[in-house]
Amino acid sequence: MNADLGTVTSNVFARWGWKCVPFVTLWWTLFWPIGLVWLVLSLIAHYRKADRSRAARAERRARQLLSYYPPRWRMRYGEEFVETVRRAILDGHGGLRLELNVARESTVAWWETDRRAFATLSCWCLCWLPLVAQSLAPLGIKLSGGSYRGWFLALFVPGGFQWLVVGIMFSVGVVMLAAAVRGLPTLRATGA
Amino acid sequence: MKNSIDVLGRYAGPATWILSSLADGPKHGYALIVDIEDFAGVRLQPGTLYGALTRLVDGGLIEAMGAEGRRQPYRLTVDGAAALQEQLTMQRRVADLGLRRLSTGMALS
Numbered sequence: 001m002n003a004d005l006g007t008v009t010s011n012v013f014a015r016w017g018w019k020c021v022p023f024v025t026l027w028w029t030l031f032w033p034i035g036l037v038w039l040v041l042s043l044i045a046h047y048r049k050a051d052r053s054r055a056a057r058a059e060r061r062a063r064q065l066l067s068y069y070p071p072r073w074r075m076r077y078g079e080e081f082v083e084t085v086r087r088a089i090l091d092g093h094g095g096l097r098l099e100l101n102v103a104r105e106s107t108v109a110w111w112e113t114d115r116r117a118f119a120t121l122s123c124w125c126l127c128w129l130p131l132v133a134q135s136l137a138p139l140g141i142k143l144s145g146g147s148y149r150g151w152f153l154a155l156f157v158p159g160g161f162q163w164l165v166v167g168i169m170f171s172v173g174v175v176m177l178a179a180a181v182r183g184l185p186t187l188r189a190t191g192a
Numbered sequence: 193m194k195n196s197i198d199v200l201g202r203y204a205g206p207a208t209w210i211l212s213s214l215a216d217g218p219k220h221g222y223a224l225i226v227d228i229e230d231f232a233g234v235r236l237q238p239g240t241l242y243g244a245l246t247r248l249v250d251g252g253l254i255e256a257m258g259a260e261g262r263r264q265p266y267r268l269t270v271d272g273a274a275a276l277q278e279q280l281t282m283q284r285r286v287a288d289l290g291l292r293r294l295s296t297g298m299a300l301s
Contacts, residue, residue, distance in 0.1 A: 065238075073246075077242055077245075077246070077264075079259075079262045079264075080220065080221055080259070080262060080263060080264035081221070081238065081242055082262065083220075083221070083222065083261075083262040083263055084220075084221035084222045084225070084238050084241070084242075085238045087222045088222065088225065088237075088238055093235065093237075097237060098237060098238065098239075101237035101238070101239040101240060102237075102238065102239040103239075104239065105237075105239030105240060105242065105243045106239065108243060109243070109246075
């Protein structure tokens with residue numbers, strides 16, 4: 001199956017860049033059942049095509065862990081890092097500790113090599129928290145008169161302060177989203 | 193001192209092990225992990241190892257040699273040897289003092 005979802009997605013992205021996002025979103029909204037079937041078939045094809053030997057799996061995992069690091073770091077240490085990680089995995093040290101260690105150290109590497117890209121990535125990953133989970137969601141609950149408080153901070157403060165917290169969270173979310181969108185060219189320039 | 197290991201912060205421990213491992217000759221990443229596990233009983237995770245290696249290279253304490261395939265050996269520089277000497281001397285002083293006080297304290301109790 002040559003036209004699997006991954007190939008099509010990367011081709012579309014290579015052709016249209018970030019401009020394809022609205023079209024892809026619209027396509028998934030309208031035709032999601034087809035997309036879902038396609039996704040499952042793509043995953044099956046990908047799984048059947050992949051070399052499942054121990055060595056190949058270790059190499060793939062090492063390359064996946066390398067992808068956590070910023071491009072400049074990958075250029076400098078990429079192949080030797082993959083080789084070291086691959087041998088660690090083959091020696092039986094490829095567990096969760098390795099994953100967490102690389103996640104932590106790659107975050108430090110992002111921070112140290114490109115703080116602007118780090119901030120942009122953080123804003124992309126976290127803006128939904130204040131924008132949706134801590135402002136729009138409690139706003140919906142408040143307007144619908146529900147009594148559920150869950151983990152929505154605004155619903156734990158007294159009376160009129162609830163609107164204040166919702167407003168502050170919404171503003172923080174909007175600022176983060178704006179910063180994320182603004183930082184996109186920087187992020188693309190780093191090759192992330 | 194510009195090239196002191198102490199400026200490496202939380203990487204100072206791994207840095208000391210790496211420099212000690214390189215003291216008897218160049219080694220690549222995985223050989224460092226195995227050697228350090230052998231003499232220090234600590235298995236460095238690859239992320240921590242490369243975090244420390246990056247800082248040591250940037251600080252001029254070690255340098256990369258010609259790559260051997262996908263392996264990249266590193267060796268100690270003159271500054272690195274001096275920094276290691278200073279660090280180990282300081283650690284020996286602390287160890288000697290601690291052991292002396294411990295034995296005195298044990299004798300008194």
